[in-house]
Amino acid sequence: MAFQSFFDFRMPTHVVHGAGSIARLANLLNADAQPLIVADAGLVEAGIVSQVTAVLDDAGMKWTLFTDVVGNPVARNVSAGARTYAKGSCSAIVGLGGGSPMDVAKMIGVVATGGGRIDQYLGAGKVAADLPPLVCIPTTYGTGSEVTPFAVLTNPKTQNKDPVISWKIAPSAAILDPNLSVALPIGLGGTTGMDALTHAIESYTNLLAAPFTDGIALTAIEMIGEHLRVACANDHETEATEQMLLASCMAGVAFAQTRLGNVHAMSHPVGAQFGVHHGLANAVLLPHVMDFNLQSRLGKFAQIASALGEQTEGLSDYDAACLSVEAVRQLNDDLGIPSMLKETGVKASGLSKLARTAMQSGNVTINPRKTTLADMQTLFRTAL
Ligand SMILES: [Fe+2]
Structure with a gap:
């Protein structure tokens, strides 16, 4: 590794x-x-x-x-x-x-x-x-x-x-x-939980990832995969809430060291220019950016798929890595989170400004796959 x-x-x-x-x-x-x-x-x-x-x-x-x-x-x-x-x-x-x-x-x-x-x-x-x-x-x-x-x-x-x-x-x-935090409304629990998952995945896969943070981030991914749905679906599930609080904090410890990647570079201007909630913007963007980043870290995305409960035994790293994107799409779907930015109020007319602003973020330089302005424009168009 x-x-x-x-x-x-x-x-x-x-x-x-x-x-x-x-x-x-x-x-x-x-x-x-x-x-x-x-x-x-x-x-x-x-x-x-x-x-x-x-x-x-x-x-x-x-x-x-x-x-x-x-x-x-x-x-x-x-x-x-x-x-x-x-x-x-x-x-x-x-x-x-x-x-x-x-x-x-x-x-x-x-x-x-x-x-x-x-x-x-x-x-x-x-x-x-x-x-x-x-x-x-x-x-x-x-x-x-x-x-x-x-x-x-x-x-x-x-x-x-x-x-x-x-x-x-x-x-x-x-x-x-x-x-x-046991009785969060589903909209809030789901989107904030997906923010934590984004922190863990970006920390685990970016260019500053290191063994100390990898262990913490991968465990956080596993805990979120196991507990986020339950924590959102049932107001009395103290254990799932507790696990989510821990996972969110652990993801924080990890990205405090490594910083993040393209998802956060993109979600910040989406929040500033269209007022979209931070967790919601990340949740929508995450599978699109993972799809873009897959080929830079096949082994790590394969491990993410496995941590999220996908059956990866016997699969090539490429096939297993693809399952990580599917697992995140399914999680969003189960939590009632839309798959495209236009469903959150982002307008096509704003895309080129969003892409230019996102490129100013230091998170782009540590994203695992090299990203040009043209790539960023394509990412926004794909996610719209
Ligand atoms: Fe965040």
Whole structure:
């Protein structure tokens, strides 16, 4: 198996897992901490925020709640959050929810300590100051943001979703409590779960994949293949939810090291230019990009097919690799996810701009198959 001769592996986040582990939140913060809780209005309504504030109340902690977070968050959400942090004399941050609140929590930490505007920090290595203690609590099983050094901002200037990249924004702790995400609506569970699968597959197959991350990513693929359908179909399946939370976090650990590939390069402008949910865009794009990438990593795509439960014994690597694409198409179908971008609101007239924007992503350069602008245009046309 080809692998990187040189690689770094970092995992600075203390991960706490288990049903009821939200009770440990106060212990993961300093005793005199005054946390800013970053969530969204839906989590208040679902009674999830009150489960978190109850733990802080029991510990006698003064907290402030900030819920001005939208899907595909923008700079305004971050600056409003940083103002609320200062006004509340906060000294710690709790990011609660899906990728958007967790990413906004990270970016509030950047502006609260470093000052200025968040767009000054876009790119790699621009964060100089240490963040306040940051605990992330995922309530969906997709982004893995609770363990990554990335936060993504929708940027009207580039018409893209641009990342802040720094290990300084990796959370100090993450709490994986399946009780907080057991009853996700199928649309949300399915698409966020497919985001996690995309992370694992892109990490496992891209040019920066290494033995440390391969083991974690392939196990995550297997767990998602086994548990995502059940977790979405049955609100009482705590075990499947627990496995999905773990798999999503593991995929996060893997892609925190390796970054991703063409699926994310393409889904970010789709999200920024057409407002499509991140997990949905990835889910639709994933089998199309896998089909394009197959020939660059036949053995690895054959292993993905097997991890997703396909019978590959006796097949050539090529035939087995093709089954990985079929397995992902079937999974999308079972979860009610469309197969083409036009079903998510993407218009043919936007394709050439989408392709040009996608080519700006660093994820294209580490995609396993070399990709030209013409390839990118073809990929978008095929997926439309
Ligand atoms: Fe993602």
